[in-house]
Amino acid sequence: MQIAIPLFDRFTALDAVGPYEMLCRLPGSEVVLVADRAGPVTNDRGDLSLVATASFDAVRRPDVVVVPGGPGQHARMDDEALLGWLRAADATTTWTTSVCTGSLLLGAAGLLKGREATSHWLALDVLASLGARPTGRRVVTDGKYVTAAGVSSGIDMGLTLVGRIAGDDHARAVQLLTEYDPQPPYDAGAPGKAPAHLVEEFRTRSRFILT
Amino acid sequence: MQIAIPLFDRFTALDAVGPYEMLCRLPGSEVVLVADRAGPVTNDRGDLSLVATASFDAVRRPDVVVVPGGPGQHARMDDEALLGWLRAADATTTWTTSVCTGSLLLGAAGLLKGREATSHWLALDVLASLGARPTGRRVVTDGKYVTAAGVSSGIDMGLTLVGRIAGDDHARAVQLLTEYDPQPPYDAGAPGKAPAHLVEEFRTRSRFILT
Numbered sequence: 001m002q003i004a005i006p007l008f009d010r011f012t013a014l015d016a017v018g019p020y021e022m023l024c025r026l027p028g029s030e031v032v033l034v035a036d037r038a039g040p041v042t043n044d045r046g047d048l049s050l051v052a053t054a055s056f057d058a059v060r061r062p063d064v065v066v067v068p069g070g071p072g073q074h075a076r077m078d079d080e081a082l083l084g085w086l087r088a089a090d091a092t093t094t095w096t097t098s099v100c101t102g103s104l105l106l107g108a109a110g111l112l113k114g115r116e117a118t119s120h121w122l123a124l125d126v127l128a129s130l131g132a133r134p135t136g137r138r139v140v141t142d143g144k145y146v147t148a149a150g151v152s153s154g155i156d157m158g159l160t161l162v163g164r165i166a167g168d169d170h171a172r173a174v175q176l177l178t179e180y181d182p183q184p185p186y187d188a189g190a191p192g193k194a195p196a197h198l199v200e201e202f203r204t205r206s207r208f209i210l211t
Numbered sequence: 212m213q214i215a216i217p218l219f220d221r222f223t224a225l226d227a228v229g230p231y232e233m234l235c236r237l238p239g240s241e242v243v244l245v246a247d248r249a250g251p252v253t254n255d256r257g258d259l260s261l262v263a264t265a266s267f268d269a270v271r272r273p274d275v276v277v278v279p280g281g282p283g284q285h286a287r288m289d290d291e292a293l294l295g296w297l298r299a300a301d302a303t304t305t306w307t308t309s310v311c312t313g314s315l316l317l318g319a320a321g322l323l324k325g326r327e328a329t330s331h332w333l334a335l336d337v338l339a340s341l342g343a344r345p346t347g348r349r350v351v352t353d354g355k356y357v358t359a360a361g362v363s364s365g366i367d368m369g370l371t372l373v374g375r376i377a378g379d380d381h382a383r384a385v386q387l388l389t390e391y392d393p394q395p396p397y398d399a400g401a402p403g404k405a406p407a408h409l410v411e412e413f414r415t416r417s418r419f420i421l422t
Contacts, residue, residue, distance in 0.1 A: 014232035021225035024256045031258050040262050045235045047242050051251050051260040138394045150390025160396045172399035179361025181400030182393035183349045185371045188383035189392030198384050
């Protein structure tokens with residue numbers, strides 16, 4: 001089973017590494033980080049690079065695709081090399097998945113039309129404009145398409161997928177080995193839980209960034 | 212504020228990237244991935260590399276150190292280049308921290324003697340043998356030393372540290388932006404919660420690996 005994680009300039013590191021750390025523990029799986037060309041790809045903060053080990057050309061028929069997000073996705077929503085690769089890969093995948101604004105790339109590739117999906121909470125309107133039906137759930141499965149909410153939700157998505165692929169017992173083993181028993185020190189991880197002034201501040205900033 | 216994350220062959224990716232994704236959002240901070248030499252460093256699965264942007268020699272006085280773990284740490288507990296760097300860096304840090312078996316490296320460097328600390332649940336005995344006082348808590352603070360349990364707990368540790376450094380409101384903003392509202396699909400993330408046969412299986416394997 002080949003799991004491909006496409007990287008692009010300004011991706012968000014945890015979007016990729018969260019599900020990676022769950023999915024890499026699937027028996028008989030191979031994970032490949034893929035990009036325009038093999039080599040380092042730098043994240044949205046500019047201070048962390050992951051190494052793509054293969055070019056898009058070299059990974060034609062992955063079984064699972066996990067698309068991370070990042071502010072860079074706005075620049076990539078018209079990148080036909082990436083979108084074309086997503087469409088071609090999707091033709092053979094068992095699971096096509098995304099984390100955070102990675103779903104906007106799946107949407108821009110035309111893969112989410114009419115489907116239930118999610119994205120970073122600040123990007124749900126954009127997701128809807130691409131033909132998807134946004135939901136407020138953290139991990140959304142519609143057929144073979146699994147989309148996750150912002151950044152850290154890729155861990156929940158990855159573990160969910162491990163269960164679907166390898167069974168509940170294996171997923172519990174992965175959860176135990178990665179000690180995924182989260183205990184956040186605050187309870188502000190969703191717009192319905194965070195202080196209203198923070199939600200409003202980010203909505204305002206987001207309008208500025210997106211327009 | 213300089214945040215240094217030392218990398219070494221066979222580190223666990225999420226140990227480093229989980230806290231990274233929280234701490235990189237501290238105002239006025241600079242994160243540097245540091246290793247024996249600048250360049251790619253490969254993880255414990257052999258299929259993911261992060262790029263170290265500086266050598267140990269070039270990072271002498273970090274403000275915060277975050278030591279990831281990984282099965283590789285067993286080989287590194289007598290690596291004087293790494294342990295010596297940890298000791299020297301610790302002399303000037305405001306916070307010295309670890310995720311998973313990264314605490315065994317801090318312990319091997321002599322930095323946790325008599326201190327409350329934690330590690331991956333399978334490594335608590337080794338941690339005790341290095342002079343620390345293991346606790347079952349997920350994030351343990353003793354003075355300026357903050358240690359976290361296995362792999363995914365680095366996110367809780369990182370967010371805790373953001374709160375200590377920049378205040379609760381900023382930490383809540385980081386939690387909201389990274390949508391850290393975890394909803395694991397299973398409840399097996401700690402030895403007290405997982406099925407007993409899984410716990411026993413890993414303890415047996417671990418004895419085999421550690422001896």
